[in-house]
Amino acid sequence: MGKYTEAARALVSQMTLEEKAGLLSGADVWHTKPVERLGLPSILVSDGPHGLRKQVNTQDNLGIGESVPATCFPTASLLACSFDPSVTEAVGRAIGSECVEEEVSVLLGPGINIKRSPLCGRNFEYYSEDPLVAGRMGAGFIRGVQSTGTGTSLKHFAVNNQEKRRMMISAEVDERTLRELYLKGFEIAVKEGRPATVMCSYNKVNGTYASENRHLLTEILREEWGYEGAVVSDWGAVHDRVLGVAAGLDLEMPGCLGQNDRRVIEAVRSGKLPEEAVDLAATRITELVLGATEVVKVASVDATDAAKAAENAKDAKAAKAAEVSKRAKGAEGHEAAVRAAEQSMVLLKNESNALPLGRERIAVIGAFAKAPRYQGAGSSKVNAVKVDAPLAAMEAAGLRLTYAEGYPLRADASPQEKEDLLKEAVLTASVSDKVVIFAGLPERCESEGIDRKDMKMPEEQNALIREICNVSKQVIVVLMGGAPIEIPWAEDVQGTLLAYLGGEGVGTAVASLLTGKANPSGKLAETWPRTAEDAPCAGDFPGDRCHVLYREGLYVGYRYYAEHPEKVRYLFGHGLSYTDFAYEIREETVSAAFGDRIRARFSLRNTGTVPGSEISFVFAKRRKEAPFGPKLTLVGFAKTALPPGETKDVEISVDTRDLGYYHTGIGAFYADPGTYELLAGGSMEDLRPLMTVQLSAEEMEKPLTAADLNTLPSRPWPGPAGPAKRPFTAENCLEDVQGIPAGRLLASLVRKMAGDVEGKEEGQSDMIDAALMEMPFFALQTSSGGAISPRQLEGIIDFLNGHPLRGARKFLRNK
Numbered sequence: 182m183g184k185y186t187e188a189a190r191a192l193v194s195q196m197t198l199e200e201k202a203g204l205l206s207g208a209d210v211w212h213t214k215p216v217e218r219l220g221l222p223s224i225l226v227s228d229g230p231h232g233l234r235k236q237v238n239t240q241d242n243l244g245i246g247e248s249v250p251a252t253c254f255p256t257a258s259l260l261a262c263s264f265d266p267s268v269t270e271a272v273g274r275a276i277g278s279e280c281v282e283e284e285v286s287v288l289l290g291p292g293i294n295i296k297r298s299p300l301c302g303r304n305f306e307y308y309s310e311d312p313l314v315a316g317r318m319g320a321g322f323i324r325g326v327q328s329t330g331t332g333t334s335l336k337h338f339a340v341n342n343q344e345k346r347r348m349m350i351s352a353e354v355d356e357r358t359l360r361e362l363y364l365k366g367f368e369i370a371v372k373e374g375r376p377a378t379v380m381c382s383y384n385k386v387n388g389t390y391a392s393e394n395r396h397l398l399t400e401i402l403r404e405e406w407g408y409e410g411a412v413v414s415d416w417g418a419v420h421d422r423v424l425g426v427a428a429g430l431d432l433e434m435p436g437c438l439g440q441n442d443r444r445v446i447e448a449v450r451s452g453k454l455p456e457e458a459v460d461l462a463a464t465r466i467t468e469l470v471l472g473a474t475e476v477v478k479v480a481s482v483d484a485t486d487a488a489k490a491a492e493n494a495k496d497a498k499a500a501k502a503a504e505v506s507k508r509a510k511g512a513e514g515h516e517a518a519v520r521a522a523e524q525s526m527v528l529l530k531n532e533s534n535a536l537p538l539g540r541e542r543i544a545v546i547g548a549f550a551k552a553p554r555y556q557g558a559g560s561s562k563v564n565a566v567k568v569d570a571p572l573a574a575m576e577a578a579g580l581r582l583t584y585a586e587g588y589p590l591r592a593d594a595s596p597q598e599k600e601d602l603l604k605e606a607v608l609t610a611s612v613s614d615k616v617v618i619f620a621g622l623p624e625r626c627e628s629e630g631i632d633r634k635d636m637k638m639p640e641e642q643n644a645l646i647r648e649i650c651n652v653s654k655q656v657i658v659v660l661m662g663g664a665p666i667e668i669p670w671a672e673d674v675q676g677t678l679l680a681y682l683g684g685e686g687v688g689t690a691v692a693s694l695l696t697g698k699a700n701p702s703g704k705l706a707e708t709w710p711r712t713a714e715d716a717p718c719a720g721d722f723p724g725d726r727c728h729v730l731y732r733e734g735l736y737v738g739y740r741y742y743a744e745h746p747e748k749v750r751y752l753f754g755h756g757l758s759y760t761d762f763a764y765e766i767r768e769e770t771v772s773a774a775f776g777d778r779i780r781a782r783f784s785l786r787n788t789g790t791v792p793g794s795e796i797s798f799v800f801a802k803r804r805k806e807a808p809f810g811p812k813l814t815l816v817g818f819a820k821t822a823l824p825p826g827e828t829k830d831v832e833i834s835v836d837t838r839d840l841g842y843y844h845t846g847i848g849a850f851y852a853d854p855g856t857y858e859l860l861a862g863g864s865m866e867d868l869r870p871l872m873t874v875q876l877s878a879e880e881m882e883k884p885l886t887a888a889d890l891n892t893l894p895s896r897p898w899p900g901p902a903g904p905a906k907r908p909f910t911a912e913n914c915l916e917d918v919q920g921i922p923a924g925r926l927l928a929s930l931v932r933k934m935a936g937d938v939e940g941k942e943e944g945q946s947d948m949i950d951a952a953l954m955e956m957p958f959f960a961l962q963t964s965s966g967g968a969i970s971p972r973q974l975e976g977i978i979d980f981l982n983g984h985p986l987r988g989a990r991k992f993l994r995n996k
Contacts, residue, residue, distance in 0.1 A: 183409060189468035192219055193460055201463040202445040205426065207436040210416070211236065213470060214436075224473045226334070226434070230290020230306065230322065231256045231272075231556065231684065232563030233279045251279055252514030252685065253556050253565035255522045257291065257318070258663050259681035261308035261706035262756070263525040264796045265820045266321030273325025273333075275517045280331040286473030287332040287378060290561075293319040293366045296664075296707050297342040297737055298722045300633045305557040305663025305682050309706040310738025310753065311815050312362055313839070316369025323374030332377025332473060335370050337415055339363055339397055340731075341382035344632045345723035348417070349912060349957050351385035353898065354731040359386075360843035360850070362737060364401065371406050377469060378411045381430060383418045387896050390420045398429035411465040416560075417960045420912075423448040427455075431462040438967045511566050519569070519686030523693055524794075527679040528701035528757040535615070535657055535675035537697030537759060543580055544610045545572055546587040546649065547619030547642075547659075553680075554621055554661040555687045558948060559629025569688030571619060571659070578692045585609040588641045590623055599641050607648050615655040617695065618646055621680075622662035630948040632723055636667040636713045646670045659691055665709040671750060679703075697759060702794035702820070704756030704864070708742045708749060715748035717741040726917070727902035740811035743865060754798055754864045760789025760825065762863060764797075768870050773837050775852050775878035781833045781871055783861055787823035794822045795863060799833050799871065801840050802858045808842060813865070816840070835859065837876060854878045909981045911959040911974065923981050928954065934968065970995050 193201060200216050208214045208223055215223040228234035233251040254260075254272045263269075269291075280288050292306045293315040301307075308315040323333045340352040340363045354363065370376065379402065381391040391397060392414050402408045413432040419425055422433060422441035426448075433441060448454035528536070550572040556563060576582055587606040589598055610616045620642045627633055637643075650656055650673040657676035660666060661683070671677065678701070683690055693699040710716055717733040724730065733741065739753035746752075765784035773779050781799045799817035803810055817833035841852025854877050860868035905917030915931060918924025931953055958978065961969050969977070976991030 183468055183472070185468045185471040186464070188471055189464045192216075192221060192467050193464045195219055196463065198446055198449060198456065198459070199442075201459050202442045202449075203439075204463045204466045205422075205431065205445060205459070206433040206439075206441055210435040213432070213466065221467060221470060222474055224286035224470050225284060226287040226289060227280070227283075227285045228290075228560045229276060229288040229333075230292060231260075231276075231561060232565070233276055233283060233285065233288065234561065234563055235283050235285055248562075248564045249283060250564050250566050252276070252511070252518055253563040253568075254518045255525060255684040255687075256305045256557055256561075256663060256682040257308045258305045258707075259525045259683055259703075260521060261314055261318050261525075262527050262679075262681070262703035263521070263820065264314065264318075264704060264706070264818050265524065266317050268521055268524050269318045269321035270325035270328075271517060272521050273322040274328055275325075275514050277326040277329030277331040279514065280326070281329050285331065287334055287469070288326055289334045289336065289380065291319045291322045291333070291370075292336050293370055294337055294339075294341050295363055295366065295737065297731075298632075298713075298716050298718050299636055299665040299707075299710060300713055300716075300722060301342055301664070302344040302627055302632045303557075303559070303629050304707075305627065306559075306561055306629070310708060311706070312364075312366035313369065313815050314366075314706050314818070316366035317373070319366065319370040320374035323370060323376045327375075327377065330473075330475070332469065333374075334378040334380045334413060335367065335374070335376040336380035337382035337391075338367055338379050338402070338412075339382060339391060340386050341384055341391075343723045343729065344630050344951075346726070346914075346916075346955050347630075348383040348955060348960060349385070349727070349914065350724060351388050351728045352731060353387060353728050353896075355734060356845045357843045358731060358734045361735060367402075368406055371402070371408050376410060377472070378413045378432075379408065380413050380415055381418060383415050388899075390418075392418045392430050393421055393424035393428045395428040403429065411469045417956070417964055419963075420957075420959060423454050426458050426462055431465045435963055437963050440962060440971060515567055515686055518684040519689045519693075522680070522683040522686050522690035523699045525703045526681070526683065526690060526694055526701060527703040527705055527755075528694070528759075529660075529677040529679050529751055529755065530671070530674070531757050531759075532675045535655060536678070536695060538580060538615065538617075538695050540581065541614035541655075542612075543575075543582050544613035544616045544653075545575060545582050545584045545619070546606045546610060546616060546645070548586050548588055548590045549619035549621060549659075549661050550584065550617075551586075552590060553619070553687050554624065554682060555684055556682050557627065557629070557663050558624050558945065561629070565685040568685045569690075571688040571691045574688035574692035575617075575695065578696050578698070580696065583609055583613060587618070587645050588620075588639070592623070592625055603641070603645055603648060606645060607652055610649045610656075611652040613653070615657065616649055616653045617657045617659060618649065619659045619661065620646065621660050622664075622666060625947065627663050628945075628948045630951045633664070633713075636665055636710075638662075638666055638668075643669065646674065650674065657695070659695075661687075665707065665750075667712055668750065679705075697791070700759045700791055700793045701756070702758060702796065704754050704796045705751055706753070708738050708753045709751040710742065710748050711750050715745075725902045726905060728899065730898070735811055739813070739815075739865060743811070743813055752865050754796075755866075756796070756864075758789075758793045758795070760787055760791050760793035762786065762793070762795040762823070763788050764862060764869070765828075766861060766869055766871055768872065770873040770875065772875045772877070775837055775841065775854075775876060777837050779835050779837060779872075779874065781817060781835050781859055781861065783831055783871060784828055785821055785823065785831050786828040787825050790825050792822070792824050794820055796820050797831055797833070797861060797863060798865070798868075799835060800860045800865070800868060802860055804853075804855065804857060806855065807853065810842060813860070813868075814839065816859070833861075837874070840874065840876060841878075852876055852878050854880065907982050909958075909978055911978065912957050913981075914955050914957050916954040918981050921981070923983075923985075927977065927981065934965070
């Protein structure tokens with residue numbers, strides 16, 4: 182029971198059914214509904230998670246409209262490489278402070294979905310391929326944001342691992358894989374972070390929409406994990422509102438224009454939905470609002486007092502002081518963004534100590550040096566306060582530089598322009614001692630709403646690197662992008678620094694790491710395969726029109742790649758430093774009961790000449806007697822800062838539940854009694870025996886069977902979906918009906934309603950078009966802002982099904 186539970190119950194007991202049902206949906210895109218009669222206000226929620234995206238004059242959830250200036254922090258794909266929850270906690274705390282200033286009550290983040298495929302367009306917003314990393318880093322972020330009184334929304338629950346047809350695809354995954362991989366991170370984040378809200382995903386899980394999936398929202402989230410907060414839908418994810426309320430979905434966002442409120446009321450009055458379910462959801466929303474309102478009141482009072490003081494003073498000095506204070510807060514956020522990036526970037530290669538840079542003549546090549554990629558596209562896009570360009574930061578560091586653009590950022594550049602830029606860059610490189618090339622993925626190559634087709638960079642960038650390697654033997658590449666990239670030139674360059682999407686401080690962070698002012702300490706939180714075809718799910722991603730089969734089961738990321746090194750460019754946990762570390766391990770044997778926490782201990786020494794931080798891993802090795810599963814499973818990690826020559830004792834807590842597996846026969850995690858081996862090291866290529874665990878556990882009453890540990894979907898596989906055909910329903914989308922003239926006509930009309938798609942920023946037009954073409958018809962009502970009514974939607978579907986007159990009557994009469 183929370184601080185405001187009793188007060189919320191008291192308020193809800195005074196509400197009419199109409200008022201309670203009204204609370205269960207938003208007032209618009211970003212606000213909850215008030216109950217003015219009882220003094221319950223509306224609260225504001227806004228997008229995150231790597232910075233505040235508060236919209237003022239526009240309302241959309243795709244990152245198209247303008248938003249208030251805010252600090253843009255590194256994306257989760259980079260922050261995860263710090264393997265340090267205190268880093269995400271610091272970032273969360275800084276963003277939470279900005280939310281308080283802007284009177285935002287809930288920040289929509291973090292996203293902790295597992296990186297099943299390197300092609301998922303939203304991977305930059307997620308932490309890792311491993312649930313322990315995703316859960317702990319996400320929990321740190323939640324703690325940071327909520328320490329300011331701002332709520333968070335843990336998303337996207339669950340099994341949302343692709344963008345293609347995300348609003349209707351069914352993720353077909355077996356229960357063991359679901360529990361061990363795709364839900365475990367959420368369990369950790371819920372229990373350790375205690376988020377104010379959890380956001381359900383768009384997709385179906387084994388045939389049931391997440392927004393109406395009682396197994397996920399109630400049986401697992403609340404009854405098993407003990408979650409007490411509110412569950413909110415992703416924007417437009419509600420399919421059947423009555424089923425959603427019954428399943429445990431509290432708040433529908435955005436507002437439904439009263440349509441679903443009426444459906445809930447009718448369901449209660451007809452006996453289809455218990456009013457107690459409405460009461461429960463309304464109480465959770467009321468409790469959220471009461472807690473958020475207290476924080477907003479404090480912030481408003483502070484702001485009001487400050488305004489009054491400035492007005493009363495009528496003094497230029499007071500006004501100047503207020504402006505200086507505002508700038509100081511912005512500078513604090515910017516410095517926090519720089520620190521987070523410095524602690525997370527990954528040195529992938531440093532042959533012959535090519536880095537750090539010194540007083541050589543250095544050629545800086547690449548358009549990203551002046552206009553860096555520093556954040557992703559979509560709902561998380563932040564209006565950055567200030568962006569540090571790497572070239573300017575390197576100049577400020579005192580390096581001797583020349584610059585050439587190297588390649589165009591525009592997709593429509595002519596072949597001649599590309600050739601001219603290449604020639605200029607090669608000439609510049611040929612007269613320099615070292616070359617630093619900034620390369621990676623332009624924004625158009627990765628975005629929310631669209632999955633990548635492959636892992637390739639634009640060919641002009643690969644050609645640039647190849648040509649420069651022909652004229653220089655000292656080439657360093659700084660990579661920018663949100664996800665793994667195919668790098669065929671990896672063996673030809675001397676150094677590679679991975680910046681991922683480093684936030685607004687990316688330039689300063691890169692310059693500090695290249696010059697040795699800061700020592701790289703990040704390690705990969707996801708494996709980089711050589712090509713997209715090397716991913717274990719390559720044959721099943723992104724699935725067919727209706728389903729995506731998780732045929733690879735548990736073998737995702739390093740769980741697969743560790744046994745297939747030929748497919749790996751860089752394995753999970755890889756990362757270099759400018760110093761060296763030595764592990765001093767004394768093997769020991771401990772006894773523990775299943776469910777206990779044990780302490781894995783070893784000593785770590787910095788044997789180099791500069792300060793540095795080492796990320797250490799503890800893995801459990803699969804027993805020969807154990808059921809099938811990955812050879813190695815991460816069970817703990819820690820980051821340790823060490824001056825040169827110093828030794829520290831490292832202790833990592835390990836949950837013995839992580840030594841076992843989810844047993845579908847008993848519906849719980851279980852480990853067979855016996856001997857388990859733990860390994861420790863600084864990478865997966867350098868693990869050594871650390872500890873033997875003698876585990877005691879209850880003997881199973883019945884032996885394991887193949888059915889208990891199946892790797893097939895948790896329901897009968899319906900088979901591949903063929904092309905969509907009549908009769909169409911509200912669960913179809915525009916993409917499904919392009920084979921008929923009526924469908925093509927409807928698509929052109931919807932595009933016209935959406936405005937000039939082609940006129941948007943680079944990278945946005947494809948995202949918007951995908952959103953329009955893959956949006957199920959049932960979501961058109963809320964996404965159209967009321968322009969399409971339920972009756973008109975029926976008319977549209979009649980029209981598509983070959984009944985134009987009947988459809989026209991419904992559409993025009995609109996009753």
